[in-house]
Amino acid sequence: MSRSLSHQVGILTLGRLVSYAVMFIVPLVNVRTLSKDEYGYYRQFWLLFETISPILILGFSRSLLYFLPRVDNRGERSAYLTQTVLFLALGSLIAAIVYAVMARTLGEGLGAAARAFYWRLTFFTFFMVVTDYMEMLFVAQQRPVAQAVYHASVWGLQAIVVIAVSYLLGDVSSVIWALAFFGMARFLYAVTYTHARYGFSLRFISLASIKEQVSFAVPVGLAGIGLLLLTQTDKFIINSFLGREAFAVYSVGAFQLPLVGIIQTSIGNITFPLMAQYQKLGDHAAMLDLWRRSLMKTMILFFPLFVFFEVTARPFITIMFTEEYADATPVFMAYMLLFLRSSVETGNVIQAFNRTKFLFIGFLIAFPVNVALGLLMYKLMGRIGVPLATLITMSVLTIVNLWYTASLLGATLPQLFPIRDVTKRFLAAAIPGVVMGLLYRWHPITNFFELVVAGIVYMALFVLVCARTRLVTMDDVKGLVGRGSV
DSSP states (O other): OOHHHHHHHHHHHHHHHHHHHHHTHHHHHHHHHSOHHHHHHHHHHHHHHHHHHHHHHTTHHHHHHHHGGGOOSHHHHHHHHHHHHHHHHHHHHHHHHHHHHHHHHOOSTHHHHHHHTHHHHHHHHHHHHHTTTHHHHHHHTTOHHHHHHHHHHHHHHHHHHHHHHHHHHOOHHHHHHHHHHHHHHHHHHHHHHHHHHTOOOSTTOOHHHHHHHHHHHHHHHHHHHHHHHHHHHHHHHHHHHHOHHHHHHHHHHTTTTHHHHHHHHHHHHHHHHHHHHHHHHTOHHHHHHHHHHHHHHHHHHHHHHHHHHHHTHHHHHHHHHOGGGGGGHHHHHHHHHHHHHTTSOOSHHHHHTTOHHHHHHHHHHHHHHHHHHHHHHHHHHGGGHHHHHHHHHHHHHHHHHHHHHHHHHTOOHHHHSOHHHHHHHHHHHHHHHHHHHHHHHHSOOOSHHHHHHHHHHHHHHHHHHHHHHOSSOHHHHHHTTTOSOO
């Protein structure tokens, strides 16, 4: 990854970290202002939205990363943007029908949530889906600062709205109303901005451009839907078998996943357009080099986070979410294993070769396997077996995708995935983790101040290990912000 790319990744990551810092407070407030039943309702609202909206979006937003860098004039850019918004608007209208069917056919659980929040859920979905393209637009135009500011502003403000309403009113219904109105404000801004800067127009749309975008976006979207179904399976199983309050506890254990998006999305959004350009030029060696360096940078961040949170899982949950949610600890630890697996991104190269059908078929096969394995492990191990089933399924799928990626690049699996370098980086994080575990046994963490101190101590030990052993070099760290030699 070149310096300019690393700087762009750093800027996008910073923007996402700012918004996540505020979003992180949302569940901490909600678990204290809402009852378990109401918090379960709130999480069911998001489960419905987070499951339905990616299905409606398909790959149309992401397709802008592929098409906009390849066009040279305003008319063509306007055509792709207009097509994208129209496709997203059509998809979001389908949501109203889907939610209505769920409200009429499902019983308690998600059916009750769909009935209670039907119109707010429908409007919120429309506003959020239609404006989903905005971040891709900034990245495709190589404006990482604008994208970072937009992301931090939009998601940060949304979090502030939820926190304020939840704290002041303490009512889940009011929180959902606030989300709907915020979604409308986001929609008005996005449409006004895009039309003023790029122009929406039907004049430049052609049947050829529609077919071209659909041929790329639909397979990408179907692959994304397959991944979505895999990662949401455990939540639907828990929601179906254990009820709303248990789902609230489970959601607390599963909350850590947004960290994956902060790092992976920033790196993926920046590297994918370059991957597509290298693929067009037939420069497979450059694609391989870019993928490996992206992997190394990701792991420098993922490994320390994984080790620290595994060691401090119980105090982290009980301090941040109160003792009432202590049962979420095993789920949280299982989800951190999923977090670790997510450090290996396997889709960008395959998508750059436009072989998204392979991804879709893989997810299509893995989904029923994951459901069956999840139900089996739930019967054998209880709720902790459900995320472990997802971990097993996703790990196998990752290995298959790595093998296919290596074959596309004309490389071997060891060339694509440098096991020795990966092991070195994991050891750099694990060694201070062992020390932290011993210290924790001697002096348990009981409050927020001690948790912060534990984080500082772990990072100091991590830096010391890296300095002494050079398992991670200073050049590796500098490369995260574009100042290294890679």
